[in-house]
Amino acid sequence: ADDARPAALAPVVSSSSTSSLASQAARKRCPEDFEFGRVLGEGSYSTVLYAREHVNNREYAVKMLDKRHIIKEKKTKYVAIEKDVLNKLAHPLIVKLYYTFQDLHSLYFVLELAKDGDMLGYIRKLGSFQLDAARFYIAEIIVAVMYLHSMGIVHRDLKPENILLDENMHIKITDFGTAKILDEPPSNSDTDPFAAGSTSASASVSSSSPSPPPPAPSSSSPSQDAGSSKRNSFVGTAEYCSPELLNDRAASKSSDVWAIGCILYHLLAGRPPFKGVNEYQTFQKIIKLDYTFPDGFPPTARDLVSSILVLDTANRPSLAEIQKHPFFDGFDWTDIHTQQAPDLR
Numbered sequence: 001a002d003d004a005r006p007a008a009l010a011p012v013v014s015s016s017s018t019s020s021l022a023s024q025a026a027r028k029r030c031p032e033d034f035e036f037g038r039v040l041g042e043g044s045y046s047t048v049l050y051a052r053e054h055v056n057n058r059e060y061a062v063k064m065l066d067k068r069h070i071i072k073e074k075k076t077k078y079v080a081i082e083k084d085v086l087n088k089l090a091h092p093l094i095v096k097l098y099y100t101f102q103d104l105h106s107l108y109f110v111l112e113l114a115k116d117g118d119m120l121g122y123i124r125k126l127g128s129f130q131l132d133a134a135r136f137y138i139a140e141i142i143v144a145v146m147y148l149h150s151m152g153i154v155h156r157d158l159k160p161e162n163i164l165l166d167e168n169m170h171i172k173i174t175d176f177g178t179a180k181i182l183d184e185p186p187s188n189s190d191t192d193p194f195a196a197g198s199t200s201a202s203a204s205v206s207s208s209s210p211s212p213p214p215p216a217p218s219s220s221s222p223s224q225d226a227g228s229s230k231r232n233s234f235v236g237t238a239e240y241c242s243p244e245l246l247n248d249r250a251a252s253k254s255s256d257v258w259a260i261g262c263i264l265y266h267l268l269a270g271r272p273p274f275k276g277v278n279e280y281q282t283f284q285k286i287i288k289l290d291y292t293f294p295d296g297f298p299p300t301a302r303d304l305v306s307s308i309l310v311l312d313t314a315n316r317p318s319l320a321e322i323q324k325h326p327f328f329d330g331f332d333w334t335d336i337h338t339q340q341a342p343d344l345r
Ligand SMILES: Nc1ncnc2c1ncn2[C@@H]1O[C@H](COP(=O)(O)OP(=O)(O)OP(=O)(O)O)[C@@H](O)[C@H]1O
Pocket: 040, 041, 042, 043, 044, 045, 046, 047, 048, 061, 063, 095, 111, 112, 113, 114, 115, 117, 118, 161, 164, 174, 175
């Protein structure tokens, strides 16, 4: 063994145990296990690099975080949440986490690689999506988010930038650092078509004049539990943030439903429904439900978006109810991730 310990104390590891696949899979990785390539993107606290694992030539997206920066910005809780949440999830439409490890200066998330960029990139390139492409991608997002909710997770920051695309043009939802693990046991009430409206009625838009816009994600811990009026420090990206998150900040499944309504509007209109000249103006538009449909917006899509973008979460449809909306008439929901994705190019 090459470590400093005298041979007598060196760990006795039989050759069979180190070579078995099982121990290979479980073995803690380190940066030397990978050959790093180009920068795929940068986050506020991260750099994402293309990487290939030496032993099996597998490709990954490795998200690197600077330890000092994470500590200084008090983001350690978000890193822990991202790791905990991703480790619970296994779904073809959600980015997989393979390994986590660290070295002297950095933390590393070794993630499933999504080769075709993100949905915002395609909206910008195309201006807007054709109706059947919008329907397909909203359907994939609904299937992925129904899975998330069934695992007791609320994403809280669904937006086109967080919808990545793989080489077959299927989605991979990412960015779980601001997700919420709901306290109640994971329910499948949303998938049960006969369940009462599954969105929690807990959060309501307070009638009092709205408080100034909440700060961007800051240090303190994520929100306590769904429906609590306790103020938490997290708010998603302005444009897709639900009114309840802006008012009493109770994160619940219906906040993700709101974001899906905003994404559907964005795919068809080519811009988000609520967009002010600055973040505060955007928040004002959201809590006043101040949005209009452009001419030519498809009628069934308009009806669906209008039914989702309502201030009272209790009146928002569940994802299961959305699946039955006429907008999806004739849509085949089975194994959507194996179907041929629409060609956006
Ligand atoms: N699994 C992945 N496959 C391919 N590209 C990725 C993957 N994950 C992230 N990226 C790219 O890296 C960029 C940075 O992602 P990252 O999650 O680190 O930060 P972010 O969440 O986008 O930014 P912020 O931290 O400010 O919210 C993304 O915009 C995306 O383009």
